[in-house]
Amino acid sequence: MMRSPQVDVPFEVRHHCWFCGEPCNLQFDYHALPHTSHPSLAVPACKECVELAKQTPLTSIYECRVAVKDALMKRYAKHLAIGLNWTEEELQQADFTCKTLQSFQRSAWFMYEVARDRVNFPGWLLVLNGVPLEDHTPETGFAFDGVNYSSLFVAIEHVSKAMALDKDFVAAIVAITGKQRFAYAIRLARLHIAADKATKRQVIRELTEDHALAN
Template sequence: MIFPDNRYRQLRAIQAEDFHTCFYCGCIATEFDFAPPKAHWQSYQYRQLSADNLQVPACKECVALLKPCTMGLVQQRREWVHTKIAAKYKKAIGVYLKWNEDELEELDFSLHHSIAAGLKLGEESHRRSNFQGFSHEIDGSKVADVLPAAMPIVLFDKQFDSLKDAILYVCKNYPITQPKLVERLAEQGNNIEAVVMEIQEEQEVAQFQRQLKIQSAAFAKKHNQSARFVSNEVERYLDKELAYSIAEALDLLYEERVKHYR
C-alpha cells in the first residue's frame, strides 16, 4: 500500500469513472507522481520556486517517463509526458494517421495483422498523448466540474474534433495521399492548414509550368523560335511584372523581340 506524503496535497478524481485513472494519459493509475519530485521538494521550498505540491494518480509508464523531469507544475509535467509518449510511439501513431480500417481488407494476412496492431497501438498512443485529464478535487476542494475540451483542429473555418478527421477530409478533397499528408504534417508541426496552403501553391506552380510549356511551344512553332528561348523570355517578363499573364507576356515578346526580326 502506498501512503500519502504530507508535504503534498492530494489530487483526486470527482467522477467515479475516473477513479484509479492516470491524470496524464488516461490509463489505469497504479502509483503516484509528485509535482515537484520528492528529491527536489526541498530545493523548491528553499528557492521559493513555483510548484503545485501535488500528489497525482499516474500509471507506471508515465511515472517512468517523468523520472528525468524536475518540473514542479502538473501542467508542465503533463506536457512532458505527452511529448515523450508521442516520441516513443511515433511509428505507431504514424500508422494510425496514415491507415484506415477499411483499407485492411485489401492486405494479405501478415500485413493485415501488422497494420491492424499498429492502428490499435497508434490510436491508443495518440489518445494518451492528447489526454485532457479529468474533473478533480484537491484536499476536498473541487477544482473543476468540467475540464476545458481539447482545442478543435481548424482548417479554413471548418472545425474537426481530431487530427485524424481533418486528415481524412483533406485527403478526400485534395489530391494528396494519406501517407504523404502525414509526412508533410510532421514537417509543418501538425499545422494542417499550412500544409494545405503549401499543396495549393505547389499545384498552382505546376499548373503555371504546364501552361507555360504548352503556350511557349505553340508560340515557338508559329514564329519559328526556340521553345526554351520563348519560355525563358516569358519568365523574364513575368519577373518584371507579376500582373502579366502568360499570353500578355507572349504578346510583349512578339512586339519587342520577334516582330521586327522576321
C-alpha cells in the same frame, strides 16, 4: 521523502492515469519548490508516465504533463503515424501477403488508437481536499529570446540542442531556479558544459541549498 496529498479523483476516472488515462495503480508525487504555482500534490499515474514525469518535473505539474505527453508522442511516433497513413477501412482492406504485414494489419489500428487516446487524454481539473487549484487552464507556452515555444520543455530541448548542452542538466537547473530565470539557467549550464556527472550533481545540490536559504 514525505508523500504529497493526492488530488481528488472523479469516480469515473478512479484508477486511471491523470497523464494518459490508462488504468493504473501508482501515483506520481509532485514536490513543489518555492516558485511552483501550486502546492505539493500527487496524481494517480501509470508506471510509464511516472517514469517520464520524474525525469521532467519542470516548474509545475502542468508543464510536467506537457513533457510527459511529448515523450509519449515521441515514443509512440510509429503507432501514431498509422493513423496518418491509413484509415481503418483501408487498413482492413489492404491485401497484405507476407505474414509480418498480416500481423501488423491485425494489431495496427488498435495500437494507433491506444497511442492517440493516451496523447489526447485531457486529465481532469486538479482539486485538493475540495479546493480547486487556481490554475485551471494553465498557459504553458513559453517565450525566450524572442521565440515562442509551445512549452518550457520544448524550449529546454531546443536551446539545449542548439547550444550542445546537457538537456537533463538544464531541466534540473530550471526546476530549481524557475522559468523566470531561464537565461541564468542556460548560462549556468554553459559554464559547466564540460563538467562530469558528479560536478553537475554538486551544482544542483548547491543551487537547491541556496534556494532553500533564500526562501
